[in-house]
Amino acid sequence: MRYLPLTRADRASMLETIGAPSVDALYSDVPDGALLSDPVDLPHHLGELQVEREMAKLAAKNIGTVSVPSFLGAGAYSHHVPATVDYIIQRGEFLTAYTPYQPEIAQGTLQYLFEFQTQVASITGMDVANASMWDGATSCAEAVLMACRATRRKKAVLSGGLHPHYREVTETYCQYSDTKVAGRDGHPEKQATANELDDLIDDQTACVVVQYPDVFGRIQDHTKLADACHAKGALLIVVFTEAMAFGAVKSPGSFGADIVCGEGQSIGNNLNYGGPYVGLFATTSKLVRQMPGRLCGETVDQDGKRGFVLTLSTREQHIRREKATSNICTNSGLCSLAFTVHMSLLGEDGYRGVATLNHETACKTADAIDAVAGAEVLNDSFFNEFTVKLSKPAAEVVEALVAKGVLGGVPLSRLYPNRDDLDHYLLVAATETNTDEDIADFASALKEVLA
Amino acid sequence: MSFTTHTGNRGLVLEEKLIFEQGEAGRCGVDLPKPAGIKSRLGGLDRDSDVGLPGLSEPQVVRHFTRLSQKNFGIDSGFFPLGSCTMKHNPRLNEKVARFSGLADLHPMQPESTVQGALELIDQCAHWLLVLTGMPAIAMSPASGAQGELCGMMAIRAALDARGENRRRVLVPESAHGTNPATAAACGFTVDMIPATEEGRVDLAAFEAKLGDDVAGIMLTNPNTCGLFERDVRKIADLVHAAGGYFYCDGANFNAIVGRVRPADLGIDAMHINLHKTFSTPHGGGGPGSGPVVFSDALAPFAPIPYVVKTTDGFKLVETADEKDGTKPFGRLKGFHGQMGMFIRALAYMKSHGADGLRQVSGDAVLNANYLLARLKDKLSVAFPGYCMHEALFDDRFLKDTGVSTLDLAKAIIDEGFHPMTMYFPLVVHGALLIEPTETETKESIDQFCDAVLSLVAKAQAGDAEFFKNAPYLTPRRRLDETAAARKPVLRWMPETV
Amino acid sequence: MAKKFSQEHEWVELEDGIATVGITDYAQQSLGDIVYVELPEVGKKLVKDGDAAVVESVKAASDVYAPLDGVVVEANEDLDVNPALVNESAETDGWFFRMELSDASQLDELMDEAAYKDFVEGL
Structure with a gap:
């Protein structure tokens, strides 16, 4: 077997050194009958070529987003990832390293994490960011738990504009910790007002969670909401699903948010059918010790040279055990490296430039869709995603579009399976990857489907 | 021979600044079409200030991260017997x-x-x-x-x-x-x-x-x-x-x-x-x-x-x-x-190994760990008697009165070109050393590691504590001041304020 | 009043009805370099042997228990800026918090300096 270097002779001489008659003898503690004498009922080993072919066959049964015009968003976005990103993350010294527990031989990982933390803090407009979480939804849940710790309160208020999966994950995380989750149901035709959540914020409220831009694509100023939260001693958590947006819109930090967290997939990471992604998590200096997850900090070595280490570890499970701020152990290392490399390539001009391109492409798409009979774009404001009201159920429309070779958005019924008032709404995202031809194909296919 | 270079670099070990310290306005690592100038529909919340990201060209970015990678130890670099982490070969x-x-x-x-x-x-x-x-x-x-x-x-x-x-x-x-x-x-x-x-x-x-x-x-x-x-x-x-x-x-x-x-x-x-x-x-x-x-x-x-x-x-x-x-x-x-x-x-x-190969995986993992245990057990102190499974656990009794701690020994192992074992875990053993070779290591690499560890143990027992206290010597950075990092956390780069 | 000591390595000094609490020199030595102290809020009610503060070194976090019942009236803000004070002067400038006692007679249950010294030597 190509991954196993021991030879028959090695095994024999090693057993002799150990003084054991056989490998099975090393398993003498396994209870009677539980040690299998034969391989389990699965296929036997295959060469590289055969495995590659089997995997290629599975891949061929899918329609990838790059092979057809694709307008899918709802928490995951198709962006161009420069070739450099994949080259760097496949370097073995990054790919096959462990969590940087030995900083003397992990300065590569630690320095990029420090750069990553700085980039995330910069785009969100916050003081500090951690070394990443598993994804946007778990970041949101962890943010709520953090707010509960920081305020010593047990109630979270979730805005109706929050992605329903984020809401479900948050509810799942809170359900066994006596944390009450309240909130409003969102609707794409009912624009939330700045103070619609005010009556839910009371002296027991730990935090209010809003999404920016919201799940329907709308962009709203949350400064007043931040004030309302702070007046009651609650924290404002601003969640995002599209990290590219902050190249075009004001940062959540400018509203006075206390925690800003969300999905970083858009930058550097493929769609990967939903994972692995990278959760971004930023907060104020004041709250840093309540933060979950790994943190990298600057220091000096014995010779006085600048270096980096994991720091403030006493918040974490391996030290605090049942009193830890979270049970999270790792971060999303390689995905955060992909983010860092992509963001380094973009820089100020590239980040803001590609954000502008996204917005312009979305504007063109919105205009083209809105011109189709039976389709109405609902958003006054959006970044690269908006909601369309259709004359037919959106799920059927999406299936019919597939037959015409277009991946035409996410029906709200998929995100809200228990809400039958949302059947006719379609969430459409457009990014810099969509060409004018894609937009035209989409609009004409939609026209045929809705006719 | 010991001397300082003008650049601070030491041959292949290259110093590398943060990207934030090398950026120049106007540089960019991607080429984008010019915006069409469509009026924005951002709800009046158009970004009106700089993000603060540095501008770098593609070759700068490639070199930056390549240099960073060279300060890292991975499984591809060498033996990585980090107990409880199963650092086996990652097939390409x-x-x-x-x-x-x-x-x-x-x-x-x-x-x-x-x-x-x-x-x-x-x-x-x-x-x-x-x-x-x-x-x-x-x-x-x-x-x-x-x-x-x-x-x-x-x-x-x-x-x-x-x-x-x-x-x-x-x-x-x-x-x-x-x-x-x-x-x-x-x-x-x-x-x-x-x-x-x-x-x-x-x-x-x-x-x-x-x-x-x-x-x-x-x-x-x-x-x-x-x-x-x-x-x-x-x-x-x-x-x-x-x-x-x-x-x-x-x-x-x-x-x-x-x-x-x-x-x-x-x-x-x-x-x-x-x-x-x-x-x-x-x-x-x-x-x-x-x-x-x-x-x-x-x-x-x-x-x-x-x-x-x-x-x-x-x-x-x-x-x-x-x-x-x-x-x-x-x-x-x-x-x-x-x-x-x-x-x-x-x-x-899993397809590569198949049901037969996966049996061999566990067998070889356990064999490698027991071989390592057998090679080290007389000179180190074994935490518990009997065969081990895929990893071998030692405590620090063998370092008693040497003035050398588990941590010091681990740092000296780094200079020998290995990633150290897991230290101080599990907590039930004093000064734990948990060593997991995995099945993808050759007998030769395990032998080389054991020989190196045994020579270091002999050195420690011979009373050279000072050598260990200051290890590692040959790494891109030496021991880092974790106390300073935690007392006054610096968690991001900030532009120097004039 | 002379200092009193608990088995959890806290010291208490009563002056004008207010008790100052810190960790002992022995405790700071065993913890190593202190990097952070999480202090109780002023007004917090403390219960004898309940959690009162957390003291952190690089690799460990230890709970500090209230040696007596009472209400926190002051926390040592100098420790926020300079946690090393605990290492430098655990039993003077490195105090943690001051509390108003609910039941001063609980002081009698604590050790005096000589008894604490014997206690530590026995560890």
Whole structure:
């Protein structure tokens, strides 16, 4: 077997050194009958070529987003990832390293994490960011738990504009910790007002969670909401699903948010059918010790040279055990490296430039869709995603579009399976990857489907 | 010969500033078309200030991260016997297939009809894991081992709630990984520690004495964190079941038994599998991992959404609780369906090895660890007697009166060109050294490591403590001041204020 | 009043009805370099042997228990800026918090300096 270097002779001489008659003898503690004498009922080993072919066959049964015009968003976005990103993350010294527990031989990982933390803090407009979480939804849940710790309160208020999966994950995380989750149901035709959540914020409220831009694509100023939260001693958590947006819109930090967290997939990471992604998590200096997850900090070595280490570890499970701020152990290392490399390539001009391109492409798409009979774009404001009201159920429309070779958005019924008032709404995202031809194909296919 | 260079570089060891210290306005590493100048519809919230990102060209970025990579030690660099982490070879075939466009460029919200291959792949990966563990059900979505634990313990909590029982005490051995108590606490349980015997296993009498009608279950790592098989595991399972509780098995050390022992035959109710350990997906400097959880029939109905089912109409993705009768999912753990990229890699690995090869994996892993144990046991102090499983545990008695600590020894091992073993874990052993060679190491590399360790031990015992206190000497950075880092945390770069 | 000591290595000094609490020199030595102290809020009610503060070194976090019942009236803000004070002068400038006692007679249950010294030597 190509991954196993021991030879028959090695095994024999090693057993002799150990003084054991056989490998099975090393398993003498396994209870009677539980040690299998034969391989389990699965296929036997295959060469590289055969495995590659089997995997290629599975891949061929899918329609990838790059092979057809694709307008899918709802928490995951198709962006161009420069070739450099994949080259760097496949370097073995990054790919096959462990969590940087030995900083003397992990300065590569630690320095990029420090750069990553700085980039995330910069785009969100916050003081500090951690070394990443598993994804946007778990970041949101962890943010709520953090707010509960920081305020010593047990109630979270979730805005109706929050992605329903984020809401479900948050509810799942809170359900066994006596944390009450309240909130409003969102609707794409009912624009939330700045103070619609005010009556839910009371002296027991730990935090209010809003999404920016919201799940329907709308962009709203949350400064007043931040004030309302702070007046009651609650924290404002601003969640995002599209990290590219902050190249075009004001940062959540400018509203006075206390925690800003969300999905970083858009930058550097493929769609990967939903994972692995990278959760971004930023907060104020004041709250840093309540933060979950790994943190990298600057220091000096014995010779006085600048270096980096994991720091403030006493918040974490391996030290605090049942009193830890979270049970999270790792971060999303390689995905955060992909983010860092992509963001380094973009820089100020590239980040803001590609954000502008996204917005312009979305504007063109919105205009083209809105011109189709039976389709109405609902958003006054959006970044690269908006909601369309259709004359037919959106799920059927999406299936019919597939037959015409277009991946035409996410029906709200998929995100809200228990809400039958949302059947006719379609969430459409457009990014810099969509060409004018894609937009035209989409609009004409939609026209045929809705006719 | 020792001298300082003008640049601070030392041959191939190149100093590298932060990207923020090398940027120039006007430089960019991507080429973009000019904007069309469409009037924005951003609700009046157009960004009106700089983000503060540096501008670098592509060659600068490539060089920057290449230089950073050269300050890292990975499995590709050398022997990496970090106990409990299973740092085995990460095959490049896995990386190649995970990048097939038909797998990497799939959006999680595509219609099912366009992702039948992806759903089939998840189903196949699940099937392999189910057969290898002998269990009837699986949740594929947990993002990591820690989230797998959360998944398993939430299912237990949901099952207890469904039974209308208010059991809140979870028994956890003292040797457990820190995520175990942290997870139990996150599910609203209280943690009750079970002591270990002098043989490094669960103290059965103490365990039995702690059982009662308030016990929700036990979280037991098997093989345990001391690298030993819990020989009373079946008795433990029977006792906890008889007391009305569940058996959560931490599967972090599955690599020792994969293909040889099925956890189902040991009486478990739930177990997470770290695909990044046993199934060779890369650790990536701290993730992403993946932690599918297998369930017994008792817990299966409570598994989280979403999950894949095979129907006569092809594969379906169940994303909501009431699509199927009889299930009571405890909720959702992740934004989408799980770490697909890791399923692809793990499946490629499992197919490569096959049922026969996976048996060889665990056998060689255990053989390598016992060989290493045999080579070191006379000069180091073995924590517990007998054969080990996939990793060998030592305590620091052999360093007594040398003035050298486990940490000092580990730092000297770095200069010898190895990644050190896990130190100070498990906590049940003083100054623990946990060494896991994995099956992908040659006898030669284990011999070289053992020879190096033995020479260092001799040096320590000969009274050269000062040498160890200052190690490592040859690394890009020497020991770092962690106290200063924690007292006045500097967690990001800031522009110098004039 | 002379200092009193608990088995959890806290010291208490009563002056004008207000008790000053800190950790002992022995405790700071065993903890190593202190990097952070999480202090109780003013107004917090403390219960004898309940959690009162957390003291952190690089690799460990230890709970500090209230040696007596009472209400916190002041926390040592100098420790926020300079946690090293605990290492430098654990039993003077490195105090943690001051409390108003609910039951001063609980002081009698604590050790005097000589008894604490014997206690530490016995560890």
